[in-house]
Amino acid sequence: MTNAVLTRPGRPAATELVRRLPEYLMIWVPLLLSAAHLVSFSLWTLWISFTPSTLVPVSGWVGLRNYTAVAASRNWQIAFDNLLLFGSAFVLLSAATGLILAILLDQRIRGENVLRSIFLYPLAVSFVVTGTVWSWLLNPGLGIQKLVHDLGWTSFKFDWLIDRDMAIWTIVIAAIWQSSGFAMALFLAGLRSVDADIIKAAQIDGAGPARMYRRIILPSLWPITITVVVIQLQFAISTFDLVRALTNGGPGIATQLPALVVYDLMFQRSLLGRGAAAAVLMLLILLAVLLPYAAWRYVQRRRAAHG
């Protein structure tokens, strides 16, 4: 602003402000609105988590009582264990599937565009649809198991959906189906951005394809890998609609996840205070993933600036 005034002495500052007003409005109004929205509701949830609210929000102070009650409940403990299992299995497997798909697609094959669209397509389907379709496919009495039985192999067994120890894996399967295409797209972009000169130099030096992937291409993909992992992790932590449609937390309460517990406490049990406490715990888990990522990004940027 001061610069503008200095360089164009004939023009008063007010006119300049008016000229740039649309830009300011475009940027700042939505930004402030969404920030206010996010921050104010987060703070409000934080406040509610310390109150004895049940049916409707009330003021009052109960300290950490809601937190201790949530942390001590079986539902939350099961949800937390499931999150660790589901989160790590889903993130690793979907990244691995995405990477393999990307490498296969990167072989200059014919029909790449069509295949890429097919693999990306599940991402366009809503989680509720994914969950419902997979709940039919995986239901032993309706889906895959019945199909194989009807084909004649009657001893075939695939009943993870109703097996309380394996049910969490059905969510992993459906989630991988849904989002490995996304990981594939990111990895493919990464593969295409590897410096062609390095690859040529390696070829001249006589490196085979396996060696080339292992020593040159994959190591250059690791910034993208971290991005994929972080994005998928925050998806894993906030998973709700997929589980609700696929198992609804069952059999019993075997596939509870934190988001399901929050919804259950707030809207099924009418325990707003405890639900808010569970939501804040979820936010803390998210921060545990996002803060190290932000710190890493910061270090990277500083290194780039100084390097």
Next chain:
Amino acid sequence: MPITTTRRRLLAGSAAALALPAFARAQGAVKPRLTAISQWSAGSDGAAITALGKKFEEKGGVWQHSPVPGFTTEMMNKLRAQIMAGDPPACSQLKGPEIAAWSKIAPTVDLDAVVAAAGYEKVVAPDLARLHKPAGKWIALPLQIYSTNMLFLSKRAMDKAKADKIPVTWADFNELAEKMKSGGVNHPVANGGTRPDDGQKFEAALAGISPAAYRAAIMNLDKKALEGPEIKAAFAQVRKIADWMDPNVGAQHFSTNLKRFVDGDMGMMIMGGWAQGVLRNAGFKFEDFMIAPGPSDNSKPVFLLNADAFIFWQRKEADLQAGQTLMAQLVMDPAIQTMYSQITGSIPVRTDVDLSVEGWSDGQRRTAAALKDAIASNQAVLSLAHNMAQENGMTAAMIDVITEYVKNKTIKPEQAATRLAEAVEGAR
């Protein structure tokens, strides 16, 4: 002077125009209007409330019903949002202890005068009446009654088992299930996989084993009773039932499997009386199934009460107030209760409705008789699975334990009883 006259006439005219609505209101000529929300959107429930709305319109009212499909809790979310926005519906579905809980967050209508005028109190079961006047005044009105532990028997499955005797005790029930199993019925117990389904299995078992223990443990949350032998026995019975169910139902609704039940692939169903309405609505005949009170070890019927009700929220608008009065009169009317119950398969709240006339099923007659007997022998208790015995938070904590037990066959009955007592302590 012509101008003055005109002005005077104009003034008189507008005064009359202003006075007219007030006059009409005083005459009761304002058109009654009712805004209502409920979960009843489809099937026999939807048909019944639509029929009630028609009656409301016949009496000159404007019927504005907004159904919220799904479980009752989903309807409650809408109710909560409306109350917090200061715009509650004139009338909403709500039942059991939730009536007392919700009446603390928004003002309700005092219905004492209209209830007294109808002489309603004399014809309602006292336990039920108490739930609808939490602070001593009527603020809600029960509409229909179900028993959650009715026993539905598939005729074809009975034929396969070569049995014709309706089981009375749990021992009879278990014997018949074994007979069905060996007679070629794949799954002697029909079921869905939802939380209330699992809860119903447990409450039917416990109340059938000992109504007194049920009252003490589940309704009064007595610590000693919660650790008592009856609870363990009930869990043991639930394990037997679970072993006879089709494990593949996953989280399906019980109605998904009704065809297999009628076909005799499944044999017995412990379900609320509403299943009759659902069966009839799906096109099945009364000859396809039998209905009896759920198993009771002392041979006297045990009635697990579930009653739907309407609560009335205070509104300032004269038309809504008139609508509330009209609705209250309709809900208490024996003809309306008859119409409603005949559509849904429930029984009327009024104990003075004659069910021997045409239009009622044997199952409904048996249910009404069971209620009368159960009240007489103090064996009418409030359903846990359907939120009549406890508020939602406590109910959900207990159902957690039950549903996990039904689905996890490695949990022992003793363990489940301990967990149930712990869950109650945690939710207190």
